[in-house]
Amino acid sequence: MSTLSYRTQTLKKGSIEKKWIVVDAENQVVGRMATKVANVLRGKHKPSFSPNMDCGDNVIIINAEKVRFTGKKYSDKQYVRHTGYPGGQRFSNPQLLMEKFPERILEHAIKGMLPKNKLGAQLYRNLKIVVGPDYSKYNGVKPEVVNLDTIR
Numbered sequence: 308m309s310t311l312s313y314r315t316q317t318l319k320k321g322s323i324e325k326k327w328i329v330v331d332a333e334n335q336v337v338g339r340m341a342t343k344v345a346n347v348l349r350g351k352h353k354p355s356f357s358p359n360m361d362c363g364d365n366v367i368i369i370n371a372e373k374v375r376f377t378g379k380k381y382s383d384k385q386y387v388r389h390t391g392y393p394g395g396q397r398f399s400n401p402q403l404l405m406e407k408f409p410e411r412i413l414e415h416a417i418k419g420m421l422p423k424n425k426l427g428a429q430l431y432r433n434l435k436i437v438v439g440p441d442y443s444k445y446n447g448v449k450p451e452v453v454n455l456d457t458i459r
Contacts, residue, residue, distance in 0.1 A: 318357045326364045327450035329442060333373040341416035343455045348430045352458050365433045367445050372409035372438050376401060386415065410436040
């Protein structure tokens with residue numbers, strides 16, 4: 308039996324093929340969509356996945372303001388942030404965020420599902436979120452429109 312068939316193949320930086328993918332967020336549940344997008348950013352949908360490298364695709368999310376929450380989360384869920392000053396804890400809910408910054412809901416959900424290290428920061432830079440259906444700013448990279456249900 309040849310031992311060469313059992314060797315683990317590791318990716319080189321030059322052999323990674325990254326694509327640009329457009330995902331429509333209209334009527335998608337935030338958490339379920341975020342897990343699929345995080346897997347695509349990480350590269351887990353590819354057979355050549357390597358956990359220590361950025362081998363995922365670049366993702367453009369359109370219609371970020373049309374995502375939905377299940378149950379009472381739209382009014383009851385709380386996002387907590389801190390200003391850095393004593394007593395500087397601030398709270399907001401998805402209802403307030405949707406009025407001012409609708410893209411931050413998806414940013415927060417997806418960033419929380421990426422690794423908490425340098426690789427996670429690098430993967431997060433591969434994510435672009437657009438409010439509205441117009442992604443003509445990214446037409447130069449020739450993105451392909453993908454249905455998230457087809458990605459495992």
